[in-house]
Amino acid sequence: MRVLSKSRFKLGLECPNKLYYTNKKQYPNTKNEDSFLQALAQGGFQVEELARMHYPNGILIEGNDWDYQLLCEQTQELLKQENIIIYEAAFLIDGLFIRTDIIVKKGNDIELIEVKSKSFTPDNDFLFVGKRGAMVAGWKPYLFDVAFQKYVMQLCFPDWKIKSFMMMADKSKKASINGLNQLFRITNKGDNRTGIIKKVQSIEETGDSVLGRKDITQIVKDIEANKFKYHTNLTFQESILLFQNIYEKDNYANWPTSYSSCKKCEFKCSRVEELEGYKSGFKECFSKQHKWSEKEFNEPNTFDIYDFRRGTKLFNEGIFFKKELTEDNIGLKENPEKLTTSHRQWLQIKKEVDSDNNIYADIEGLKKEIESWNFPLHFIDFETSTVALPFNKNLKPYEQTAFQFSHHIYYENGTIEHANEYINNIAGVFPNFDFIRVLQKALENDNGTIFRYSFHENTILNAIYVQLLNSNEKDKDDLINFIQSISHSKKDSAIEWKGERDMVDLWGIEKSYYYNPKTKGSNSIKAVLPASLNSSKYLKEKYSKPLNQIKVTSKNFSKQHIWLQIKNNTVTNPYEMLPSVFQDWSENEIENTLSDIEGIADGGAALTAYGKLQYTDMGQAEVDELTSALLKYCELDTLAMVMIYEHFKELID
Incomplete structure (x- = not known):
């Protein structure tokens, strides 16, 4: 049965042509392999479970995901009750199919509640619709999604009076208990059919809720009345009929390219x-x-x-x-x-x-910048996460969490030391303050220039600065002073500062003075590193040798490790050479893992791995394996910065 589900409806809103290509093996879908999309799901299940606890005694319809008729029949039977709460209710009519997160039925009065692992602030009057009356672009897919759900429900039950709500993390609220984000975990133990273990039985046990809901009933009505359109040439109703028709008949829509x-x-x-x-x-x-x-x-x-x-x-x-x-x-x-x-x-x-294919380099500009730097040079990279449900009491949803860093030092004599690293792999531990303490010890021994790549590290330090201000840490003043010494304040900060050792942005240096055609316009370190390696005779010669022959130390790779493989005069991207996770495990051992991660070679995969470490009841051997992979990945990030610096130095020399 080819039905227009709400996920396919949203795909059609993006581009109706995609409805022809979706779920066909001959048409690869790059989003299916996008680590960042996988990472976005981490923690989302917790928001959903907490939301359900706001509506207790509901009945969950689960299993048989592709048997649309059966799911609909199960829902219809439950809806015969005058008053009921249903999680994952299913509605099927005229080739349209939806499942709703939560519905609350009291006679013919219905609350449709869409749960999103996004965040909002209640006092934002222009969250969904801007000051000029246009729908905010970032919310448009979600609001049209709810409108589609309401449309299908109303077709099934014309007499229902449906109010629509969106339930999300409220960033104005603080957790009132420690360990909120550990109350819902994924496990393979026991006979729990969903694989999710709840450690609490009532909403009261979670303390003051960090979720809130927004009434979007009027916005949904405005979508139905075509006050807001997704495509200027299609009404809301026309879009449903078009998407339904082309998907059901498996036709190519011939929607204009853009x-x-x-x-x-x-x-x-x-x-x-x-x-x-x-x-x-x-x-x-x-x-x-x-x-x-x-x-x-x-x-x-x-x-x-x-x-x-x-x-x-x-x-x-x-x-x-x-x-x-x-x-x-x-x-x-x-x-x-x-x-x-x-x-x-x-x-x-x-x-x-x-x-x-020749490099553009502003030699004088690069030289002026490089000559202003003080040895030894420090290269740092942070791995961070934002979690929907806070770790500790008094933290808000989606506060920044810094769980890992790597630190390389480049000495004036050319020696390169992988000097420090930090990682938090213990579930439920809020790492930020220990993270800063370890970072301070790593950087306080000299006055050498500190490098980051892009603005991320400065943003994280500003976030931890605010967290320290609101904390009771005994050494918070010392840690705050350290943060201010190596960073600069954001524009919205109540206090302005610019540290004596404010980190130098190597990304900014690259953008200002260097262009390599091999990057195809990208400034990402994942593009700049292989481009630099393939353009640099010096780097090729140096990193084709074992680490112990080129004065480079490592905390995670052997002294005989060689970073570069060159085939047909082309350097293999070092990120592609990072070892796979569980590479020495048997097939049976891998089959019993919970993380389902094959390798960590980008920030999205690292974020996913951290989420798995936090929310999954995996064994210690699996924890150790993921930890090792994270450490290797983060070490390469800072070594990549060193290599790019060496490439710039090679150009001016």
Whole structure:
């Protein structure tokens, strides 16, 4: 049975063409492999479980997920009761299918409650609809989702009076007990069918609730009345009928391509996948609608231009390829002292069109920056998380949690020491204050320049600064002074500061003075590192040797470890060489693990691993294996910064 579910309805809102490609093996879906999307789910189950406790004695409909008719029949039977609360109620009518998080039925008066692991503040009058009367873009998919649920419910029960609510983490509230986020855990023990263990039986045991709900009944009515539209040429009702029709008949919608939607289309596949017989939905759309042949697909297009805000306007004017762009239509500004966004864009465009793989480097600018730095040089990287339910009393939902750092030191004689690392792998422990204490000990022994990559580390230090202000830690004044010495205040901070050792942003240095065509416009360290390695004779020669031969120490790799593998004069990305998790385990041992993580090679996977460590009742051997993988990954992040510094030094020398 091909039914339009609420997830497919939301997919259709993104682009109706996706309804043709979804769930077909021949069309790879990159979102299915996106570590960040997996990470977003971590902790979401806790919000759902806590939300249900606000509506006790409800009946959960579970199992048989693909038997739409059975689920609907189970729901219909329960709804015969005058008053009832149902979790995961199912409604099926005319090829439309939904499941609701919570419904509360009192006769014909119905509360539809959508639970989201997002956050809000109650005093924000413009949370969903902005001051100018337009729906806030970030909330649009969620609000239309609820409207679709209400629409299907109303078709099933025309006499119902339905009020709609969204239940989320309330960032104005503080936890009143310690260990709130450990009250709901995932386990494979016992006979619990959902795999979730609740350590409390009533909402009162969780203390003051950190959840709240927003009444969105009127917004849903406005969507139904087409005051708000997702697509300007489709009413709400027309969109449902269109999506239902094309999905049920498995038709290609032929929905017009657009810059913003096609740029982030998940139905793309690599050249290797194409050779293996897989298909690209992106390619099929442009073949059908724009008559592109393989020639056009091989032409450098505008979709990958870094931060290209003029892309939509130019796309609508029929400008798709980099060779069609001019300095005027990308808004190139006069030559500045440092590279601006438009200059980086123009470098990316020109070098790709001209097949120019030479690095651009502002040697004088780089040299001036490098000469201002003090040895020894310190390179740090943080791994952090925001958890929906707080660790400790007096913390709010989604407060920053710093669970890991790595620290490399580069000495003036060229010796590189992996000097320090920290990780919290103990479930339920709020690590931030110990994290800062260990970081302080690592950095307080000299006055050397400290480096971060991007603004993340400074943001985290500002967050911990506020947490310390509100804490009772005996050494909080000392820790606050340390934070202020190595960071600068955010714009919204009540107190302004800029530390004597305010961290230098290596990302900012790269953006201002350097452009490598091999990065394809990306400034991510995951792109800049392999580009630098493949462009640097010095780095290739050095890191093709064992660590003990190049004056580099490591806390997680052997002295004989070699970081670079070169095949056909191309360096394999070191992140792809990180060992897989459980690589020495038997198939039977792996089968019994709970984490379901194969490797940690990006921030999303690290975030997912931390979530698993916090909320899953895994054995100590599995904890140790994930910990080891996290330490290796974070060590590479700071070593990557060292390598990029060495590359810049090579350029000016």
